[in-house]
Amino acid sequence: MSIFARVDFEIYNKRIMNWIKLTLLIIIIGLAFTACKVSYSFTGGTLSTDVHTFSVQFFQNRAPLVNPNLSNQFTEELKEKFRNRTSLDEIVDGEGHLNFTGEITGYQTRALDVTSNDISATNRLTITIRVKFTNEIEPDNDFDKSFSAFEDFDSTAQLTTVEEGLVNLILEKIVDDIYNQSVVNW
Numbered sequence: 001m002s003i004f005a006r007v008d009f010e011i012y013n014k015r016i017m018n019w020i021k022l023t024l025l026i027i028i029i030g031l032a033f034t035a036c037k038v039s040y041s042f043t044g045g046t047l048s049t050d051v052h053t054f055s056v057q058f059f060q061n062r063a064p065l066v067n068p069n070l071s072n073q074f075t076e077e078l079k080e081k082f083r084n085r086t087s088l089d090e091i092v093d094g095e096g097h098l099n100f101t102g103e104i105t106g107y108q109t110r111a112l113d114v115t116s117n118d119i120s121a122t123n124r125l126t127i128t129i130r131v132k133f134t135n136e137i138e139p140d141n142d143f144d145k146s147f148s149a150f151e152d153f154d155s156t157a158q159l160t161t162v163e164e165g166l167v168n169l170i171l172e173k174i175v176d177d178i179y180n181q182s183v184v185n186w
Contacts, residue, residue: 047086047088047183048137051088051137052088052096052097053088053090053091053096053097053098054086054088054096054098054100055094055095055099056082056091057075057100057102058072058075059078059101059102059103059104060103061103061107062103062104062105063104063106063107063108063128064106064107064108065107065108066107067107067167070104070107070127070167071104073167073171074104074129074171074174077172078100078175079091081175082179085179086183095134095136096136097135098133098134099133099134099135099136100131100132100133100178100182102129102130102131103129104128104129105128106127106128106129107125107127107128108125109126109159110123111124111155112152119155121154121155122153122154123154123155124150124151124153125150125151125152125159125166125167125170126149126150126170127174128148129147129148129174130144130145130147131143131144131145131146131147133178133181133182135182141182143181145181147174147178147181149171149173149174150170151166151169151170153166
């Protein structure tokens with residue numbers, strides 16, 4: 001056998017061995033990925049792929065000062081957030097894989113920035129909502145806590161004239177916090 005034939009044979013053997021090693025590496029990596037359970041979301045959520053349903057029970061208003069529309073508005077906004085931001089199959093009346101219950105516990109205004117004339121320059125509307133969240137698939141993520149947010153408004157304005165806009169802003173913050181706590185796990 002000539003020296004050139006021997007070199008060609010060794011190069012051929014090295015190429016075969018490299019091809020076999022590369023093929024084995026690809027197979028091992030492929031098997032590793034199929035053994036992992038991965039869930040994807042473009043909404044920032046980390047829901048298990050086993051979660052398909054959710055329920056939001058009506059949140060009673062038990063605050064000392066009652067806004068008559070607040071219970072319904074909050075309940076519907078929480079449902080809407082999960083409909084729009086998750087890929088959950090359906091909302092159920094009973095208990096789903098994710099369950100939200102609770103009550104509105106605070107709705108209050110208070111004066112801020114009191115001047116030397118005992119006149120307030122700014123008022124603050126604060127809403128507090130207690131939420132009990134249960135995750136039937138991942139119970140370690142359950143919580144029972146209060147969420148609170150506020151908005152300030154000029155003291156020359158009557159609450160009744162600015163209330164609807166303030167409530168919308170406050171509920172948006174609270175619903176975002178609840179979503180982040182229950183799905184994003186922040």
